């Protein structure tokens with residue numbers, strides 16, 4: 001499977017959870033935020049970490065060879081910041097939860113947008129398509145059996 005397609009599919013699965021989190025922060029009730037955080041937990045922890053691991057260890061090193069490690073490094077730095085805020089958020093008290101949720105939502109949306117609008121197109125224009133093909137055993141995300149709602 002093409003690595004960029006796989007990463008973009010992951011982003012599409014994550015975005016509805018981010019939308020829901022942002023919405024919940026604009027509601028008055030704390031319960032709304034907690035419910036949205038519970039619903040997003042699997043996507044923002046195990047699944048996000050697998051996605052980031054695939055980018056950091058497999059895909060970005062490939063991209064760095066053709067588009068330069070400097071551009072790729074900013075995205076790797078983002079990953080560390082995103083994971084750090086995510087970890088703080090899930091152990092935060094209710095006072096901090098809303099502001100950390102908004103911070104994570106903003107940072108993650110911006111990161112996904114920049115990957116899709118800048119990094120991935122640069123990779124696709126600079127690299128031969130076969131370079132971006134991953135072997136089946138390189139798939140870190142579980143196979144996608146349900147294609148959406």
Ligand SMILES: [Fe+2]
Pocket residue numbers: 007011051055112115
């Ligand atoms: Fe990504």
Ligand SMILES: [Fe+2]
Pocket residue numbers: 052055075079111115
């Ligand atoms: Fe990323």
